[in-house]
Amino acid sequence: MIYIKSLHKYYGNKQVLKDINLVFNPGEVHGVVGENGAGKTTLFRSISGMENYKGTIDYTGGNIKNSMGFLPTDPYFLSKITGKEYLQLLCNARNIEITDFKEKNIFDLPLQQYAETYSTGMKKKLALTGILLQKNDIFILDEPFNGVDIHSNTIINQVLFKLKELNKIVVLSSHIFSTLYETCDYLHYLKNGSIVKSADKSEFGIIEKEMQASGIGIKIDKLNL
Template sequence: MISIKSLQKYYGSHHVLKDINLTFNPGEIHGVVGENGAGKTTLFRSISGIENFNGTVEYTKGNIKNVMGFLPTDPDFLSKVTGKEYLQLLCNARNIKVNNFAEKNIFDLPLQQYAERYSTGMKKKLAFTGILLQDNDIFILDEPFNGVDIYSNTVITEILAKLKQLNKIIVLSSHIFSTLYETCDYLHYLKKGSIVKSVDKTQFESIEKEMQASGIKVKIDNLNLK
């Protein structure tokens, strides 16, 4: 279990995350939604230990960094590193031996090419493959469906279902509500740095409607489209 208590994050005087309290259990998929700038990426980076913060993130089984795979929105890769070499580096970091990366290449990526030359979607799929090969117990996925083709979205959805079956802890963000309905058990609405609503699957529609009503119609009307 991951227990987040009173998590606060400041950038200078800017209060980015405000008193976040959440609990994530094994075998659950949690979605975090909110407008751009609400603090989703900062929250994920804080949980993953990339950002400093006030408050606590506790994992009941020990050091969270040793069992966590973090998928950023826009993965970066070292220059002149092939897809295969990148996967090898991630496996080496966890002392995991893979004899045949071609068998693990579920997205059919060109592993002999330099990863920095991949398209946006290919980079995301390579990074996702890497954290899957690490045998992580926790997956923090920032927009895993964004920029990825329809077929790969289906593959990712099936992978998430398998990870849930394996009792992993999964937290993801998405702007696409259909993927949230399909994959998540719980949904948390992050607005201006605060969790304003948390619901189970039966109430996802309430958050979708609340987000749609939060000034979207006014903004569209202000365009004065003719």
Template sequence: MIELANINKSFGQHQVLHEVTYLFDSGKVYGIVGENGAGKTTLFRCIAGLETASGSLKSDLEPLKNNLGYLTSDPYFLSKLTGEEYIYLLTDARGKQIKNLSERNIFELPLKEYASAYSTGMKKKLALTATLLQDNNYYILDEPFNGIDLQSSIILTEIILRLKAMSKTILISSHIFSTLKDTCDEILVLENGRISKSVKKEQFGDFEEEMKEKILQKDIDKLWL
């Protein structure tokens, strides 16, 4: 469980998050959607303890940051760190001893090579593997499906569903609505730093049509003027 109450965050004079309040239950997957600049990544960084914010943030395991796996949309890797060393670095931080790493390399990554030389999709899969091997109770996955291949997308969907079955709390942002439909119990719409709508699973079909209608109100025919 993660409980947010009146979370506010500003950068200088610009307020990014406004009174964000929500309870994320254990054993559920929550999708966070919104246009670029709506505040999704800032909200994730506040939950992860990477940004300070006013308001209160509680979880049933404290401190939250020591039990949270955060997959950023664009993972960063030191230039002289191999994939294998990166995984050991992150798992050591959680006091986890990883044995038979080669057998747990489900994405078949070249773990002896420098991670900085990986492709975008390989970097995403490496960061995901390390985060999962930490065995966290809470997960934030910021655009986890971006840049990965179809086979890996299928694997990731199954991983998320298994984490849910293990009573983990999972927050996902994605611009690919089909991935949210396949994994989420609830979708929250973030607009201008506020949660404007909560959509339950049985409402996903109507919500998708509503989104399409809203988007297609823009006159795309102007592209061919």
């Protein structure tokens, strides 16, 4: 279980996260939604230990870094490292021994090719495969569906269902509400750095309508269409 209490984050004098309080339980999939710049990535990086913050993030399973797989929006890869070598590197970090990566290649990626030559979607699928092979207990996924083809989206959906079945903690962001409806148990609406509403599946529609009504009509009217 992850407890986030009174989480605040500042960049200089600018506050980007304001009094975030959340609880993530094993076997639950949580979605975090909000406009670009709302603070979703900063929240994920804070949970993953990649940002300093004020407040507390407690994980009942021990050191959260040893149990977490973080999928960034734009995964970074070292120059001249193949897909296979990247997967081997991530497995070595968790002392996971895998002799045949070909059978683990669920997205049919060209593992002998340099990862830096992959398309945006392929890079995301390689990074996701890597953290899955690590057998983590926590998965923080920043826009896992972004830039990924329809077939791979289906695979990712099924992976999320499997992680839930395995009692993992999953937190993800997405701008695609249909995938959130299908995969998430809870949604948290992040606006201007604050959680303005949290809802279970029965109230997802309320959050979607609130986001749609949040100044969108005014912005469209400015076009004078």
